Amino acid sequence: MIAVADRGNYPVLGVTDPLGDSHEHIPTAIALDGDEFVCGHDALERQHDGLTLVRSFKRLLALPTVTADTPVRFGPIQRPLNEVLVAFATHVAEQIRNSPFWGGECNNEPIEAVIGVPANAHSAQRLLTLDAFTRADIEVIALVNEPSAAAFEYTHRHPRGINSKRTSVLVYDLGGGTFDASLVRIDGTDHEVIRSLGISKLGGDDFDAVLADLALAHAGRTDDVFGDRARGRLLDEARTAKERLAPQSRRMVLEIGDDDVVVPVDEFYEASAPLVARSMEAMLPLIGERVDTGLVDTDIAGIYLVGGASGLPLVPRLLRERFGRRVHRSPYPAASTAIGLAIAASPESGYRLRDRLARGIGVFRERQGGAGVTFDALVAPDALPDADGSVVARREYRAAHNVGWFRFVEYSAVDARGEATGDISPLTTVAVPFAAHLRDGRDLNAVPVERTDQGPRVIETVRVDANGIASVRIELPDDGLVVERAVDRVA
Template sequence: MRLGIDFGTTRTIVSVVDRGNYPVVSFEDQHGDSVDHFPSVAALVEGRLVFGFDALAAARAGAPLVRSFKRALAAGSVRPDATVRVGEADVPLADLVTGFLRALREALASASTLADVDPEAPLEAMVAVPAHAHSAQRLLTLDAFAAAGFTVVGLLNEPSAAAFEYTHRQARTLNARRTRVVVYDLGGGTFDASLVQVADLAHEVESSLGINRLGGDDLDAVLADLARAAAGDPVLDAAGSTALLDEARAAKESLSPQSRRIPLRVGTTDVVVDVDDFYAAAAPLIARTVEALEPLLGSADAAGLEAAQVAGLYLVGGSSELPLVARELRARFGRRVKRSPHAAASTAIGLAIAADPESGFRLTDRLSRGFGVFRDADAGAQLAFDPLIRRDQRTSPDAEVTVTRRYRAAHNLGVFRFVEHARLGASGEPTGDVVPLEPVFFPFDRTLRDAADPAGIPVVRTGEGPLIQEEYRVDARGVITATLTDLEDGYSVTRRLGTSA
């Protein structure tokens, strides 16, 4: 069975491949009702982690609850041994994500619309990450799905998957004059956007960008702050603050274009927040997403859409259902703004389309993040940045990208300080969102290869050394592997970047 799984910050949504159709899977919640998502939450009960609906039930009984743990994957400092605080316990992030995905797999088999399917049938999943996800985020996600018992058939950027859903549903809007789609994806924790060129069933992502920490969680916090102020800024304990955020989230999701007042409870105090006040406070967050579109279009307005031959600005992601989002974007871009009828499920549906070998859809994507290395210069006295792979490098499910370099070593030790970056500055060095990866040490001096701690060895210039080859491979999932080789004696070091091993 093939699935599209959108592992979301607040909700995880699954779509299934079913003879050319891609229905969203429904789950049975703790009340026996059918819902179209599995909550991305975890709770600690007597030292044991529980997830999804079980976690929500445990939290109501007083267990510590952690929401939005997917955001921890996006941290620039994340490593496989990173931890997340759950109550009084520090839980390894990898265990948390893997445990959640195992619970999702069990729910699919026992408490979903797929429960009648053969429980021994393999579950093949096309999964997604934010367009600007770095290597560690991609690797941790892939490893967690595999450890949870899913066979991962591919990894797509979230807006790239949503573009498949647009073409599947809105093909009539594309013509010879308007051949592109801009996917505007505002989820629970991140904002992504992609400019996609469409030719029949062939999709080519021309550019992608994102804001790592901007989504529905931030809108909830804005509303909760307004409610707290209306109540006179009372002091709330952790449980009270969590309850207020939960109530703000539910109230935000129930807003309609006709809503005028938002009733909320802050501790023991009932307050009312004016919708216009909420929108005014939230508008700067939406404005940040609009500003982020300018590099895709040249100008963040209707003229930009026209010049870029864009058929539609497609709103997906659960947070794009907030009426303010469509209102602000239509004011800026006009009637070409279209919201997916299944905004929260668009990415999952697109993933299922991509997982279906009979759909005929094809994708050429872009890395969306550049990759390079800081190298020692002047015998280690300075660092020089060497860009290796551009952020607009094309990728496809059928081929790997390989970059190879050869040179004579001039130092005793190579210290490769790899980074991923959103862009390069005028000086040619990375700027903006820069994510350092685990450094790699390669002894050019062969007498140093048994050193216990290469990080403690001073870098010195030695003159002409051995012939060295660097090879960097980017697979279809955007994961980078570095292989460093002494071509004269065959000594080699290989690292999947984003891990410590």
């Protein structure tokens, strides 16, 4: 969804589909017609012409090794992810310019935007997102974590929800492909993110898959083999049936081929409950140790449910059973983040956000003359940025080897031994010739790592900018050697 900042108001932008009907969202869907991409509502309409529809391409961004060249499959055809992202971002820009909201007066106006990303997004995911919208001629003012933006919408909608005893809100953001949760402390219009957690592959797509498999079981077709296009149609059926669910619904009807298949809602809920349980378990560290009493002994004003998948009636029901009455669903769960982003984009709102990192940065480096590897955590997952929005970690030491191999990663947590655990994504690998005679351009991969006693002085700096994109710098100040690397997943 897209919301705009309009003189203190933050309406959701309407878009028109090929049939002339108005909608408040652009489906994250794309198809390929020859060499041309077809996006959004156009893609949904054209799938009836036999085009292969891809819905979950944004999930590829969460892959630890994602690059611009990561393939997206359109049936037998593959296209690089960056082409898909740029095509979709360009479509978004066109929909903004052509929206009825502007009355046809926005065709040549520059577009400035604040873009939302999952709180758990790693540097490559952020960089590819930023690059796609920039190539679509959108000036990206900032990337903001989606739950943090939703906290703005909460405060805007519930200005009296925060008081001297209840000073924070826990944003539960269950989207189409990802789950994020952020604990946000609020003081008037000042928002400070205390901590964020997430699961990169948990969202509405998983509920759709559960329902589709149940429908196949009821139709006696569990063992059937489906092609991509047929499976896609079945998932579309499941998504449509799921989104039509009301609290009083008792059964769901899906069309498989020429047959209508009935799935009891209770059966769907029972099969889906483990997905909701995973989300609740993931956010428990944000509540604290006394989770058995719900939110009673905390300063949390409420758990705020946002994201399209949180509209499933099962989600608020299970959360209220676990955490009590302070569970509130946004009246516009799919639009909450967009509204918050519009508030963030408007200087007139007066809202300020001090976010924290959701992922830390560390490095695997050689030890014992290359016989082993040790992990050093450099930036903590909940590091608080400086006034300019960046996080900088700097350390100085003497090199102990002839060659320094630095394998920088982003991580979600460390275990009791201080080793990286949870989601780990490679950031960049840097090789530095500490020994002067190795600085002749040779391939350092062919040089055995050897321990030395009098290595040069090393200054190692890791920086995470205001958009959450990391870079590293290795400097030998006495030798005048500098090696710099940024995450480079964009072609």
